[in-house]
Amino acid sequence: DTEVTQTPKHLVMGMTNKKSLKCEQHMGHRAMYWYKQKAKKPPELMFVYSYEKLSINESVPSRFSPECPNSSLLNLHLHALQPEDSALYLCASGGPGDFTDTQYFGPGTRLTVL
Protein backbone atom coordinates (compact mmCIF):
# COMPACT_ATOMS: atom_id res chain seq x y z
CA ASP A 1 0.00 0.00 0.00
CA THR A 2 1.75 3.16 -1.22
CA GLU A 3 -1.02 5.54 -0.29
CA VAL A 4 -1.14 8.57 1.95
CA THR A 5 -4.66 9.72 2.77
CA GLN A 6 -5.81 13.16 3.87
CA THR A 7 -9.07 14.54 5.21
CA PRO A 8 -10.93 16.69 4.50
CA LYS A 9 -10.48 17.23 0.76
CA HIS A 10 -11.83 20.76 0.98
CA LEU A 11 -12.15 23.13 3.92
CA VAL A 12 -13.60 26.61 4.13
CA MET A 13 -13.09 28.45 7.38
CA GLY A 14 -13.38 31.89 8.85
CA MET A 15 -10.52 33.72 10.46
CA THR A 16 -11.82 32.96 13.96
CA ASN A 17 -12.41 29.24 13.44
CA LYS A 18 -10.40 26.32 14.73
CA LYS A 19 -10.06 23.31 12.46
CA SER A 20 -7.75 20.35 11.95
CA LEU A 21 -6.31 18.60 8.92
CA LYS A 22 -5.60 14.89 9.16
CA CYS A 23 -3.14 12.63 7.39
CA GLU A 24 -2.62 8.88 7.59
CA GLN A 25 -0.15 6.40 6.11
CA HIS A 26 0.34 2.68 6.62
CA MET A 27 3.58 2.19 4.74
CA GLY A 28 5.70 2.01 7.89
CA HIS A 29 7.36 5.30 7.07
CA ARG A 30 8.88 7.08 10.05
CA ALA A 31 9.09 10.58 8.55
CA MET A 32 5.96 12.63 7.89
CA TYR A 33 5.75 16.07 6.36
CA TRP A 34 3.40 19.02 6.00
CA TYR A 35 3.75 21.20 2.92
CA LYS A 36 1.86 24.27 1.77
CA GLN A 37 1.43 24.79 -1.96
CA LYS A 38 0.22 27.89 -3.71
CA ALA A 39 -0.94 27.79 -7.32
CA LYS A 40 1.85 27.28 -9.87
CA LYS A 41 4.48 27.04 -7.12
CA PRO A 42 6.45 24.11 -5.71
CA PRO A 43 5.47 22.60 -2.36
CA GLU A 44 6.82 24.68 0.51
CA LEU A 45 7.98 22.71 3.55
CA MET A 46 6.30 23.56 6.86
CA PHE A 47 7.07 20.75 9.32
CA VAL A 48 8.83 17.39 9.45
CA TYR A 49 8.30 14.68 12.04
CA SER A 50 10.86 11.93 12.37
CA TYR A 51 10.01 9.00 14.63
CA GLU A 52 7.04 11.01 15.97
CA LYS A 53 9.28 13.89 17.04
CA LEU A 54 9.26 17.31 15.40
CA SER A 55 12.58 17.56 13.59
CA ILE A 56 12.05 20.54 11.28
CA ASN A 57 9.89 23.65 11.73
CA GLU A 58 10.43 26.05 8.89
CA SER A 59 9.59 29.13 10.99
CA VAL A 60 5.88 28.59 10.47
CA PRO A 61 3.51 31.01 12.29
CA SER A 62 2.07 29.66 15.53
CA ARG A 63 -1.46 29.69 14.08
CA PHE A 64 -0.37 26.37 12.52
CA SER A 65 0.21 23.67 15.12
CA PRO A 66 1.35 20.19 14.08
CA GLU A 67 0.80 17.00 16.02
CA CYS A 68 1.97 13.44 15.47
CA PRO A 69 -0.07 11.14 17.75
CA ASN A 70 1.61 7.97 16.43
CA SER A 71 3.74 6.71 13.57
CA SER A 72 0.77 6.51 11.16
CA LEU A 73 -1.03 9.77 11.89
CA LEU A 74 -0.22 13.42 11.41
CA ASN A 75 -2.48 16.36 12.22
CA LEU A 76 -2.27 20.06 11.49
CA HIS A 77 -4.32 22.24 13.83
CA LEU A 78 -5.41 25.58 12.43
CA HIS A 79 -6.46 28.63 14.44
CA ALA A 80 -6.97 32.30 13.59
CA LEU A 81 -5.78 31.89 10.01
CA GLN A 82 -5.44 34.70 7.51
CA PRO A 83 -6.83 34.82 3.95
CA GLU A 84 -3.25 34.49 2.63
CA ASP A 85 -3.11 31.05 4.27
CA SER A 86 -5.51 29.78 1.62
CA ALA A 87 -3.62 27.07 -0.27
CA LEU A 88 -3.35 23.35 -0.93
CA TYR A 89 -1.95 21.61 2.16
CA LEU A 90 -0.10 18.44 1.34
CA CYS A 91 0.98 15.70 3.67
CA ALA A 92 3.79 13.35 2.68
CA SER A 93 5.59 10.42 4.19
CA GLY A 94 8.92 8.75 3.62
CA GLY A 95 11.72 6.91 5.32
CA PRO A 96 14.09 8.91 7.45
CA GLY A 97 17.51 7.92 6.34
CA ASP A 98 19.61 7.43 3.30
CA PHE A 99 18.17 4.22 1.92
CA THR A 100 14.43 4.65 2.19
CA ASP A 101 14.09 8.24 1.14
CA THR A 102 11.32 8.09 -1.43
CA GLN A 103 8.60 10.55 -0.48
CA TYR A 104 4.92 9.99 -1.23
CA PHE A 105 2.32 12.75 -1.17
CA GLY A 106 -1.28 12.62 -0.08
CA PRO A 107 -4.04 14.17 -2.26
CA GLY A 108 -4.05 17.37 -0.22
CA THR A 109 -6.62 19.53 1.52
CA ARG A 110 -7.75 22.60 -0.41
CA LEU A 111 -8.10 25.27 2.29
CA THR A 112 -9.96 28.55 1.80
CA VAL A 113 -9.84 31.17 4.56
CA LEU A 114 -12.56 33.80 4.35
Place this chain on the structure above:
Amino acid sequence: GENVEQHPSTLSVQEGDSAVIKCTYSDSASNYFPWYKQELGKRPQLIIDIRSNVGEKKDQRIAVTLNKTAKHFSLHITETQPEDSAVYFCAAKSLYNFNKFYFGSGTKLNVKP
Protein backbone atom coordinates in the same frame (compact mmCIF):
# COMPACT_ATOMS: atom_id res chain seq x y z
CA GLY B 1 21.52 25.27 2.31
CA GLU B 2 20.74 23.59 -0.99
CA ASN B 3 19.46 25.62 -3.96
CA VAL B 4 17.77 23.88 -6.88
CA GLU B 5 17.16 25.74 -10.12
CA GLN B 6 14.87 24.36 -12.83
CA HIS B 7 14.55 25.30 -16.50
CA PRO B 8 12.57 26.00 -18.54
CA SER B 9 9.55 27.31 -16.66
CA THR B 10 7.26 26.41 -19.58
CA LEU B 11 7.75 23.98 -22.42
CA SER B 12 5.48 23.32 -25.39
CA VAL B 13 6.09 20.34 -27.67
CA GLN B 14 4.20 18.58 -30.41
CA GLU B 15 2.83 15.14 -29.64
CA GLY B 16 5.48 12.54 -30.40
CA ASP B 17 8.41 14.90 -29.85
CA SER B 18 10.85 14.65 -26.94
CA ALA B 19 10.92 16.96 -23.93
CA VAL B 20 13.88 17.74 -21.69
CA ILE B 21 13.76 19.54 -18.36
CA LYS B 22 16.96 20.48 -16.55
CA CYS B 23 17.81 21.13 -12.91
CA THR B 24 20.97 22.27 -11.21
CA TYR B 25 21.81 21.97 -7.54
CA SER B 26 24.37 23.63 -5.33
CA ASP B 27 25.11 21.19 -2.49
CA SER B 28 27.62 18.51 -3.45
CA ALA B 29 26.32 16.42 -0.52
CA SER B 30 22.95 15.96 -2.24
CA ASN B 31 22.57 12.30 -3.12
CA TYR B 32 18.93 11.67 -4.06
CA PHE B 33 17.04 13.34 -6.90
CA PRO B 34 13.33 12.61 -7.48
CA TRP B 35 11.07 13.99 -10.20
CA TYR B 36 7.39 14.65 -9.54
CA LYS B 37 4.53 15.15 -11.99
CA GLN B 38 1.58 17.23 -10.81
CA GLU B 39 -1.59 17.40 -12.84
CA LEU B 40 -4.02 20.23 -12.19
CA GLY B 41 -5.73 19.80 -8.82
CA LYS B 42 -3.86 16.58 -8.05
CA ARG B 43 -1.03 15.55 -5.76
CA PRO B 44 2.62 15.56 -6.86
CA GLN B 45 3.32 12.03 -8.06
CA LEU B 46 6.78 10.50 -8.06
CA ILE B 47 7.59 9.43 -11.63
CA ILE B 48 11.28 8.60 -11.47
CA ASP B 49 14.23 9.11 -9.16
CA ILE B 50 17.97 8.67 -9.22
CA ARG B 51 20.64 8.27 -6.57
CA SER B 52 24.10 9.77 -6.77
CA ASN B 53 25.83 6.44 -7.39
CA VAL B 54 24.01 6.09 -10.73
CA GLY B 55 24.43 8.20 -13.88
CA GLU B 56 21.25 7.31 -15.71
CA LYS B 57 17.95 5.57 -15.08
CA LYS B 58 15.18 4.75 -17.52
CA ASP B 59 11.55 3.69 -17.15
CA GLN B 60 9.77 3.21 -20.47
CA ARG B 61 9.44 6.69 -22.06
CA ILE B 62 10.99 8.51 -19.09
CA ALA B 63 14.67 8.78 -18.25
CA VAL B 64 16.75 10.78 -15.82
CA THR B 65 20.44 11.58 -16.16
CA LEU B 66 22.76 12.87 -13.45
CA ASN B 67 26.07 14.68 -13.83
CA LYS B 68 27.58 14.94 -10.35
CA THR B 69 30.60 16.90 -11.50
CA ALA B 70 28.49 19.63 -13.07
CA LYS B 71 25.79 19.25 -10.39
CA HIS B 72 22.89 18.93 -12.77
CA PHE B 73 20.26 16.35 -13.58
CA SER B 74 17.70 16.17 -16.35
CA LEU B 75 14.35 14.56 -17.10
CA HIS B 76 13.86 13.20 -20.60
CA ILE B 77 10.44 12.25 -21.93
CA THR B 78 10.32 10.61 -25.35
CA GLU B 79 7.31 10.15 -27.66
CA THR B 80 5.31 12.67 -25.65
CA GLN B 81 1.56 12.26 -25.37
CA PRO B 82 -1.15 14.77 -24.40
CA GLU B 83 -1.50 13.04 -21.01
CA ASP B 84 2.10 14.02 -20.26
CA SER B 85 0.87 17.62 -19.98
CA ALA B 86 1.41 18.67 -16.36
CA VAL B 87 3.77 20.58 -14.09
CA TYR B 88 7.00 18.75 -13.36
CA PHE B 89 9.11 19.42 -10.26
CA CYS B 90 12.64 18.25 -9.63
CA ALA B 91 13.98 17.93 -6.10
CA ALA B 92 17.19 17.15 -4.26
CA LYS B 93 17.92 15.71 -0.85
CA SER B 94 21.16 15.99 1.07
CA LEU B 95 23.03 13.15 2.70
CA TYR B 96 23.42 15.32 5.80
CA ASN B 97 19.92 16.78 6.07
CA PHE B 98 18.08 13.70 5.00
CA ASN B 99 14.61 14.77 6.08
CA LYS B 100 14.47 17.82 3.84
CA PHE B 101 13.71 17.95 0.12
CA TYR B 102 14.61 21.04 -1.90
CA PHE B 103 12.30 21.61 -4.87
CA GLY B 104 12.87 23.32 -8.19
CA SER B 105 10.41 25.98 -9.28
CA GLY B 106 8.56 23.71 -11.70
CA THR B 107 8.13 23.31 -15.46
CA LYS B 108 4.72 23.47 -17.10
CA LEU B 109 4.80 21.01 -19.99
CA ASN B 110 2.16 21.35 -22.69
CA VAL B 111 1.95 18.56 -25.28
CA LYS B 112 -0.04 19.67 -28.28
CA PRO B 113 -2.01 16.99 -30.15
